Amino acid sequence: MTSRPVSAASPASVDALPGAASPSVSAVTALLERSAWFAGAPEALRASLRAAGRVRTLCAGERLFLRGDPADGIYCVLEGAMRVGAASAAGREALLAVVGPAQWFGEIALFDAGVRTHDAYAERDAMLFHVPRAALAALLDATPAWWHAFGLLLAQKLRLAFDAIEENALLPAAPRVARRLLLLATGYGQAGRESGHDVAHKMGVVRVPQEDLALMLALSRQTVNQILRQFERDGLVALRYGEIEIVDAARLEQHAQ
Numbered sequence: 001m002t003s004r005p006v007s008a009a010s011p012a013s014v015d016a017l018p019g020a021a022s023p024s025v026s027a028v029t030a031l032l033e034r035s036a037w038f039a040g041a042p043e044a045l046r047a048s049l050r051a052a053g054r055v056r057t058l059c060a061g062e063r064l065f066l067r068g069d070p071a072d073g074i075y076c077v078l079e080g081a082m083r084v085g086a087a088s089a090a091g092r093e094a095l096l097a098v099v100g101p102a103q104w105f106g107e108i109a110l111f112d113a114g115v116r117t118h119d120a121y122a123e124r125d126a127m128l129f130h131v132p133r134a135a136l137a138a139l140l141d142a143t144p145a146w147w148h149a150f151g152l153l154l155a156q157k158l159r160l161a162f163d164a165i166e167e168n169a170l171l172p173a174a175p176r177v178a179r180r181l182l183l184l185a186t187g188y189g190q191a192g193r194e195s196g197h198d199v200a201h202k203m204g205v206v207r208v209p210q211e212d213l214a215l216m217l218a219l220s221r222q223t224v225n226q227i228l229r230q231f232e233r234d235g236l237v238a239l240r241y242g243e244i245e246i247v248d249a250a251r252l253e254q255h256a257q
Contacts, residue, residue, distance in 0.1 A: 031102070032078075060123070064082065074131050081099060098208050167179060175256050208243070210228060
C-alpha cells in the first residue's frame with residue numbers, strides 16, 4: 001500500500017489507480033464532494049479534513065487492516081472498492097459490505113477508541129482518502145461541535161445495521177436481494193445522487209459478483225442466482241459477468257417492499 005500527498009500540480013484522472021500520477025487537490029475535492037455526508041458537513045470541517053488527509057492506494061486483494069488492529073483513522077473510497085467482513089478459522093467468510101466510491105468507513109473506533117471490528121481488503125484496485133487518527137483527535141479537541149457530524153455518519157451505519165437485522169428476520173429472500181441491490185446502487189445512502197456505487201449515466205450498475213451478494217445476505221449462491229434470473233426475465237435487471245445493471249429501479253423498489 002502506498003501513501004502520498006495530494007498533488008497541487010497537474011490534475012488527476014477520476015479513474016486513477018495504483019501507480020498512476022498523484023491526484024490534484026481539485027480532483028480529490030471533487031471526489032470527496034460526491035459523498036452526501038461530506039458535502040453536508042460544515043465547510044470548515046470539510047476544509048480541515050481535506051488538509052489533514054492523504055491519498056492511499058491499494059492493489060486488488062491488498063489488506064488495509066484486520067479485525068483487532070489498532071484504529072488509524074477514517075477512510076473514504078475515491079475509486080475502486082473495499083471488501084469489509086471477517087473470516088473464520090476454517091476460512092468461511094462473512095461479508096458485511098462492499099464499500100464503493102464516495103463511502104466513508106472506519107468511524108466506529110473514533111468514538112470508542114477501540115480496535116478494528118472487521119477486516120478490510122481491496123476488492124479491486126482502490127484509491128482511498130485517509131484522515132489519520134491523530135489529526136482527527138486534534139480537530140475534534142479544537143472544535144467539539146464537529147462531533148455531531150461524525151455522529152450522523154455513525155448513526156447512518158447503525159440504521160442500516162438495524163434494517164439488515166429486521167430484513168433477515170422478517171423478509172423472504174427476493175425482497176432482501178432487491179433491497180441490497182438498491183442500497184449498493186446508492187452507496188448505502190452515503191453517495192450523492194450522481195455517484196452511487198459505480199453508477200454509470202444515472203443507470204445503476206452494481207459491480208458485485210453474485211457470490212458476494214449471496215455472502216452479504218447469508219443466502220446460497222443458487223438462491224441468489226435464481227432470484228436475479230427472475231428479476232432479469234421481469235426486466236428489472238441485466239446480468240453480466242461480475243456486475244448487475246439495474247434497468248428498472250422503480251419496479252425493483254416495488255419488489256423490495
